[in-house]
Amino acid sequence: MTIDRQKLIFLDGAMGTMLQKKGMQPGENPELLNLTRPEWIRDIHAAYVEAGSNIVYANTFGANRRKLEATGHTVEEVVGAAVRNAKAAVGGHALVAVDMGPLGELLEPMGTLTFEEAYDLFAEVVKAGAAAGADLAVIETMTDLYETKAALLAVKEQTDLPAFVTMTFDENGRTFTGCTVASMARTLEGLGADAIGLNCSLGPQQLLPILQELCSQTWLPVIAKPNAGLPDPVDGHYDLTPAEFAAAMKDAVAAGVSIVGGCCGTNPEYIRALHEAVKDMQPGQRTYAEQSFVCTPTNALTLDGLHVIGERINPTGKKRFQQALREDDLDYIVDVAIQQVDAGAAILDVNVGYPGVDEVAMLPRVVKKLQAAVDLPLQLDSTNPAALEAGLRVYNGKAAVNSVNGEEKSMAAILPIVKKYGASVVGLTLDEAGLPKTAEQRIAIAQRILDRAVSMGIPASDVWIDCLTLTVSAQQDQAVETLKAVQYVTDVMKLKTVLGVSNISFGLPNRMLMTQTFLIQAIRCGLSLPIVNPNQKEIMDAIAACRVLSGQDGECRAYVDRFAGEVASKPAAAASSLTLDEAIIRGLRSDAAKLAKDALVNETELQLVEGHLIPALDKVGVDYEQGKAFLPQLLGAAQAAQSVFEVIKTSLAEKGGETVKKHRVVIATVQGDIHDIGKNIVKTVMENYGYEMIDLGRDVPPEVIVKTVQEQGIRLVGLSALMTTTLPAMEETVRQLKAIDNPPYIMVGGAVVTEEYAQRMGADAYAKDARAAVEAARRLLGGN
């Protein structure tokens, strides 16, 4: 459906406010009134149509399975009745939307509802709405872009209905989850929304600046459905009269908004006044600049200069990374990501393709794990279209795909996925004929990829071209061809270019000089998205310098900060007298890692652990018990020990040996409990005593813990509970674990757990803190 942006469309006003007036009691389920009070619902819809609404929202805002569960009614029943009530009331004089609000539960990683579950819940509602004859689907009052994506995908995949999507923004221009206007606009536009906008949250005056920004971030029609001003907290009344509301909405229309209505506190009088006030207006002219853009909800990245794509999340040639993939150690991958964030990457390339790894399952897991910890847009890198689709599906925001190439087969497989999920895509300039020899051949392939992408509705700004770096020592003539192609794609085709640069220097001495020189030349030709190892200082130094020369780094500020800091910190390298034990005790991570590397020259990995690491940790542990050191210091030491462990693991992985881990321990926060910092503290400390911690996360059902213990032959389980309301879940977990053959030891802890509780529920140990957990584990398992 294409909606004329010049034509005003009038939506309705509040449903809840009207139902309260009709006599709905506090706490009553509003959607059930579709069945019990159909005449109320029809009256309300009819009053809005009479006031000028062209579209009414059926009373289905909260009609999802979770919220209806307690009522004994099905989604089909309630949504069907709601849509039929609306259709009967409007009598063909207005369109009827099936309306979907938030599910009332937070999605992962903030809550525990999975993306897939959210999708299923929305799919039920929208299918029921379509079956009952709804004309369009509305997704509204959203604050989480992830939940919004689940809902929009459900509409697009399960029905043919047009989709209107509105989110709720705060005065600071963000939703409660921190989503920016640009991230919302470009993500939803990419996913195929038909109109987007804002509803609820504030009054029209407060929303105006946000609406103005939205109008500049999208070519879609923009919706405004604000509240009747701000509520008085004392009594809950909204402060704008219908006339004041209507007057303020004129500014929104002048800003380019073309779809208007009201939310909380409005009624048919507001819609009538709004209709009168703006019906003869022409929505204001909007200016929209097409831009290359990727984002997470909170990090909107417009690609208008030089930005680094970090290449380190990739197992190729990295034994330690391969080991992490084999052992399902996703924390390691997060660490690799964090290092690149700190080193200045703007986008992270994510490649988990390795023999024996099921990429279709692994890529979405890694995407979720990374997005919970780092706030950079991701570039999903795979040759497997099914893996790319699985990854893009669960990505929160607008991602990039690496890559498509000029082969017919590749374009046919990859571009439809890119289009469906609104991603950007790297177009690799090679095809059936293999590697091109000249710049002209590269350009021709780039043009072919671009034409095909645009013909499928992918904006040109979302196509980034990789002109291919070949090894200069093997094919010396190709470096110039690559650079020529980069220049042409930038200047003539006006596209962003991507280039993995380090390949240039393969097989040569002083590789860094060659790579750096090529990088600088490519940037001069227009390269905008170099794919590099941001942990290499020389590379990032060159980029910092290039940003000054191009004017991107205003007043050389970033450059000065980068190098001024370096000079100042040099004298601090007086760490020569520092011992490994001291470095661990003082929580000096990088010093500890460096000293561990040095120590490995003369000592074995095991000597390092038993001779330095454990004694140092014990020293801090004793200080902690005696109140001389505190939790941050205990954890600081644990983390320094962690960096030593990382050195040991890398050393062993290089030798192809086994890890030094001794016992495997399952740790979990029990079902119903979502606060997990305590569990994470225990995990951090125990890991550094050599325990291999299998972290099942939070809100973990007893069955999952039992299954893990049985499948992996676990001898010790640590359980955490924070609230009195979740103690029964802990007891149940203990009961189930003790009922299996050869039951594991169980230790319990958490804010509300006491020694007595622990004994009563049959646990083998009570750990009042992380240090006590280590002691308990030593006692129960022996050793370490």
Next chain:
Amino acid sequence: MLDIDEALRYLGASGADEALRQRMASVARDAESRFAPRFTYRVSGVEHRSEGEWLSDVQLLLPGRSARKMLAECSHAAVLVCTLGLSFDQHLRAMQARDMSQAVLLDTCGSVLVEAGCDAAEKEIAARFPGVYLTDRFSPGYGDLPLDLQAAICQLTDSQRRLGVYVTPSMLMNPQKSVTAIIGIADRPQRARIRGCAYCAMKDTCALRKGGHSCDD
């Protein structure tokens, strides 16, 4: 500026050395610049019924002895929800992946900040009703006041829409740094039952105190 001593006390590290105190101060400064507590509240008349304290305008019943004692002299009560928001949780989660030691400092600062938000809400309420006296603020879970009132309080303040505050089926607040609370409003000075005698308007004349007791015993 966030109270560093208070934060160290929350962490159980009142004996912290200067280095740890400095770290806490730096985390606190950063947290304050990123996160501001937000709150919403409703004010209701109170009826002292046999089944409990009935907040008639918001239709909320507070059963039990604790609420009775706190609201005994009150004609009105404010029902409050305050939160630091989900972006704090996101930041804390990212910090846990990066540096657990810093994360526990941040977690503590979050607790102090949300309490400061409750103080600000209390000030606003006091300003809206000049000439009256407020009781100490108390929350579900205090004494015998049921924890599951959190859900009802969030519903009646529309906290999901207004603040992005959710209550899970096991009565946990999400975002983590969220508080629900009740503040009684009376026309005569109220005892500081929770904050303690040092804060109480009656401290100089209190018979209980002279007898070595307090009204919260």
